[in-house]
Amino acid sequence: MRYFFTTALCALSMGVALAQQPSSTDFNLNFEKTLIADKLPAPWMEWGKGYKFSPDTTEKYQGKASLRIQSPEVMDNIQFGSAANPLPADYSGKEIELRGYMKFRDVGKGFAGLMMRIDGKSGMLQFNNMQGENLRGTQDWKQYSIKLPYPSGADKIYIGALLVGPGTLWVDQFELLIDGKPFTEAPPKKIYAAELDKEFDGGSKLALGPGYKLSKEQATSLAQLGRIWGFVKYHHPAVANGNFNMDYELFRVAAPYIAAKNDTERQQVIGQWLSKFGPIRELSPEAIPADAVIKPDLAWLAKSGDALPPRLDSIRRAARTDEHYYIASYIDVGNPEFKNENPYAEMAYPDAGFRLLSLFRYWNMIEYFFPYKPLIHEDWQAVLEEFVPRFVTAANETEYKLAALALITRVKDSHANLNGNHEALDKYFGQNFAPVQLSFIEGKPVVIDYFNAQLGKQTGLKPGDVIETINGKGVKQIIAEKKPYTPGSNPVIQLKTMAPNLLRSNDSTIAITFKRAGKVQKANISVYPRSKVNTYANYNKKDTCFKMIGQDVAYIFPGKFKNSYLPALAPQIGKSKGLIVDMRCYPSDFMVFSFGPMLLPEAKPFAKFTVGNFKTPGVFTWTPELKLGKTNPDHYKGKVIVIVNENSVSQSEFTTMAFAAAPNVTVIGSTTAGADGDISHIVLPGGLRTSISGIGVYYPDGRETQRIGIVPQVEVKPTIQGIADGRDEPLEKALQLIHGK
Template sequence: MRYILTLLLLGLYGTISLAQQASSTDFNFEKTPFTEKMPSPWMEWGKGYMLTTDTTEKYQGKASVRIQSPTSMDNIQFGCAAYMIPVSYSGQEIELRGYMKFKDVEKGWAGLMLRIDGKPGILNMSNMQSENLHGTADWKQYTIKFTYPSRAEKVYIGALLVGSGTVWIDQFELLIDGKPFAEAPQRKIPTAELDTEFDNGSKLALGPGYPLSKEQTENLAKLGRIWGFLKYHHPAVAGGNFNMDYELFRVAAPYIAAKTDAERQQALTHWLAKLGPVKALTAQTIPADAALKPDFSWINASDKALSAKLDSIRQAERKGELYYVAANPGASNPDFKNENAYQGMAYPDAGFRLLSLFRYWNMIEYFFPYKPLIREDWYTVLKEFVPKFVMAADETEYKLAALALIARVKDSHANLYGNHAALDKRFGKNFAPVELSFVEGKPVVVNYYNAQLGEQTGLKPGDVIETINGRNIKQIINDQKPYTPASNAVIQLKTLAPNLLRSNDSTLAITYKRAGKVQKANIALYPRTKVNIYANFNKKDTCFKMIGSDVAYIFPGKFKNAYLPAITPELMKSKGVIVDMRCYPSDFMVFSFGQLLLPEPKPFVKFTNARFQTPGLFVWLPELKVGKTNPSPYKGKVIVIVNENSMSQSEYTTMAFSAASNVTVIGSTTAGADGNVSPIALPGGLHTGISGIGIYYPDGRETQQIGIVPQVKVEPTIRGVADGRDEPLEKALELINGK
């Protein structure tokens, strides 16, 4: 799951001007005239917060920087002081240290910020959200530390404030492997990164103005398959000796110009010779019980000479980490590294658009654990999308083609992340201030994104939207479905919902039904600066409370493991616990809270992981257990409520809790997307991702697309929404009270 703030920072990528090369003493605030709003070269991220130099309140020296929230917080997300450092260092670990003082921080948190960017975009980031620093605290040194990405190009350091209050920052240090970053050794630059021939364009004669025949489409699809095979199999490419983006353009030029199959084979043969010979293995072992096996039957169907060369490369010896993909630390989901997002190309030329298709298609072909669940021939999809990418006439058509391709993977973790002006222009840059959800299969008003503006529309919770600008809802949904990635129909409708009441106009003419009567209205629309469609994300006033005297209620969206010791005594005395998992957990509570429920360890999940040296192979890992020996587990009833808002970590946490015999899961279909997300960067500054590891129950049952199946199905009703009832919560209380 991607935090909202991360998405906001991702949207800033590529818009920030370069700062000067920093030294280890530049991070304090002593060398800049104090009349300036911010000491140069520090810069401001976010909007609406007041960032100033403060000579009165500081940790040491002459000044600090103060971040202060605005008086009105309406749709204001965060304020951040940031400093960019170009880097070309090597190391294993990066660390940011800095002093902070904060006062009256509420409805959010204060934190340091460390972000690493490379060609794909954001490589790693922490903003201390999980620390939940709030309230008031005097000066103290804080630290962020994580693995230093080998392909880092820029490091952003700073601090931020989310919510209300004031934060002061001072005395920053940046370390690599425990030493000042400027003392770290220079990174050895792979040969692939020295290739700059096509930095200004692919030089391919493709796209609008160049008609694409069916035969050309077939040939380009074949080239994309072979190119991706070599990218992940050829040892010289794995070693970082070739920039495969630009190698595509080099081979594509003669390949496209070829008039016969023989000429095309010759172009491929010359290219293979350039990549160099390979050392064949004596044997290649594919476990008989592998979860997913590579399929190379297409190689045998190729030209005989080409087939022999490709087969030898398939069996080639590949040593060490592959240049373009590796296992992420921890979960070992794919890390698609060294992929250039070509951030400056809003509308890449046809060659780069073709590269985008080939890059994504091959990532799915070899490293998507749920590829069989696509349930259509993936190569046929490649052929279908070649003309869509090549002939895309502008930025909007290119991004729509990318969205449509991503949607075919059927994964709720997949979408185009961030905001895109071209897509806003296509779908609408203005939004209604009311939140819709599909209830009983119909779009129903359930809340407001902005209470004041929402009430002005005249719409109320329980109102059913019937038509929009004269079009019925079914028509609108059918138009948007191809561009709405989702694991199942329920989450697809949830994703669609905010886009229904959306337009480039300032108003929408709608009809809606209230209490059986159809009414008309013209409702005002507003830009994102006034309507935040994430306003109700994880929105609750507490993480723990007692309902009555004997039922405990936990909301994981606000829960922190640090709270557990304080709430455990009261929780253990209750006769029942409701865990409201209709959210995204703000802390990883699988093993902290989970151990309270079980008398001894019990299996709850098993995984599949890719074997990167054998692309396309996924193997089973040993099952994982939750709990520990506990002579006094919780003995009351535990009810976990889920719905379409339960996604990824929410689903995983529910699986863990379900291992306990006294847990009952109630509610409705969840998002059906579990497993750590593997980010993907595509040309044109597009960012997406996939579920990178397979998540299964210990008996092998799938969770992807299916989600967590409730033992007791309880869905909201239109009448219940109108009456302000929470029917799943009511059912949870009934079950605990034995009704």
């Protein structure tokens, strides 16, 4: 439910963890060194584009100079400028704090802020850029601070400052502290034995892939290997202690396992491999709670052969501590943090062993740590067997990424997709995009807007036009072809995700037929690269967060709303007859506990969660109910209408759940995205990045929101005619309900 801008040396015996020596401490946090006009002093670097960075020896907090960040005169397609300093995460601790002095002038339509980002091997772990502070206007020198949990899996720390939109920002005298002390005085981080295993850095050495036959028996046995490997990864205490690089352990066991001639030999290979992890010294008295929402599916352990079941069962019952090298939970939330997972980003097309690792890594993360696994509604073990040959025999980068995308789609989670731009997939699906925005209205792809007004009008298409065929293919056929590669919690969201990808091609034009006012017409429309067509151009598109509709109806658009605006807006809202909250967007600030309490006369539960138990992988239990509000005789007493649709996802859905707890709130509109819960990030070999919903979100009575979404009390959908006429039919219905019509 959260984010903003996004980017050994000697052999040791197993079980030894060494102190890692910190890197150079000459980080130039006060901008006093290497002052060159119009350039960032080393080791600072530029993020964003178009902004001017320069030392300023006149305007400074103290010392010789500060750093000035100046916006460009023309802001077209320029979003932000940031000075960032990369620091090694060579230190250990629980909390990290960035302090720095800032002065800014004429900052408008954006904000100024300090920035801190903490990355692990698997990607970004923590981030804050003070966007929620809404620092604008003009402010003299003042010290600001950011505090974040300091993850044990941190690999790199980025600190700095950024300016969004027009204005000038000066920064000076940065300090970085860990647990309240200068970071260079913090205890050094440990190096684990797993991090010193370099044997397969050059490749997996597995004889698999294109050119090697893979029988059905081999695919089934490899799926069984992946299941056992993942079980050991998340259950064995020696792995939890960081003693083993489980990526490379897969390659070690896979080679003789693949060479084995029969099941007996394969079991012997597994048995020998298990021996290297050492004996289980202590069993856990913990039992799976009877009221667990999800319980692990481990019945297969007893069917894993003649000699293996007792050994695997002892691993299942092993005592485990709260610390695990590969898995943790985010503080205060509980969603899984997948730690120390190497993305192998340098491998655009990983070899067959690493592709198999990709499948096994993802499959087991879902198996043990996805709170909505039962809602996949298919045999997850069968999915593993199905995808083994697809990953192993993928002949090139495109086939590998398509296999990964198809696997992610099977999870049925709107938070799950293959993130980032991938040139190979762009070439497969089409590198050029039409400048018109489509949405599925009445089950048909309809033009609703332009991504680029000038280019969009040149197509001749208008809002309300219905696309019938694309390059000779009917829309139904295209949907069927794209659906296996289009993640989404429900079919409505799959169509929403698919819409901007219908009119794309590697050619410069697309031949279409479309229907306007009942008449089918033909057209050849031009398509353009991403540099000219931004398919996110209309995201959260509104010119204001608040307005009055007529004299007595207040309108809030959370996509532009900030909590800091509420004191000024509350008196106007309080005088209104009715309030419309247009949640067809993603909130730009977390409104639940700021705006929400003004709607309720007393505290009321509105949600409860399920979280995983990392000592017992696969178990999910309830948290206490979450309540909103307090005794409030001055609560808002007018009618409140919350409008939702397929653009309402995650935080939008959670906020709607909270507001709907109020007695005078009516939710109208159509199916939401059906993906709720803070996201957890996943990386896979080849630098692939994806996410899942990391906690389960339910109503207090246990009703589900995932896949179903927020069900409106009054269903109102746009019509094709309404789009053609430029009407907002859900908004019209909201006004009618407020006025009692």
